[in-house]
Amino acid sequence: MNDIKQGVATDSEIWSHASRTQAVIITKDADFTTLARNNPAGPQVIWIRWGNVTNRALWTAIRPLLTEIEDALVTGERVIEVV
Numbered sequence: 001m002n003d004i005k006q007g008v009a010t011d012s013e014i015w016s017h018a019s020r021t022q023a024v025i026i027t028k029d030a031d032f033t034t035l036a037r038n039n040p041a042g043p044q045v046i047w048i049r050w051g052n053v054t055n056r057a058l059w060t061a062i063r064p065l066l067t068e069i070e071d072a073l074v075t076g077e078r079v080i081e082v083v
Contacts, residue, residue: 011029011031011032011035014032015032015035015042015043018042018043019041019043022043024043024044024045024046024073025043025044025045025046026046027045027046027047027048028047028048028049028050030047032045032047033045033047033079033081036078037078037079040078044073044076044077044078044079044080045078045079045080046069046073046080046082047079047080047081047082048062048082049081049082049083050082050083062082065082069082
């Protein structure tokens with residue numbers, strides 16, 4: 001797997017890497033949602049709309065939503081908002 005150095009890589013580099021590897025971007029950054037809506041050939045984006053939370057709290061909140069998120073990805077949703 002290719003490490004893109006998260007925290008150092010630009011949004012453009014992350015976007016390009018996800019496009020090349022057919023990855024889904026999971027982010028709190030609204031910039032990726034704009035890219036996804038304007039570029040239908042790019043990767044899908046899961047947009048987490050919560051403030052600062054611990055990883056444990058994040059997974060506790062997301063776990064019940066995973067089936068719904070996966071279904072949205074399979075049906076081709078470009079941006080999946082998790083609120």
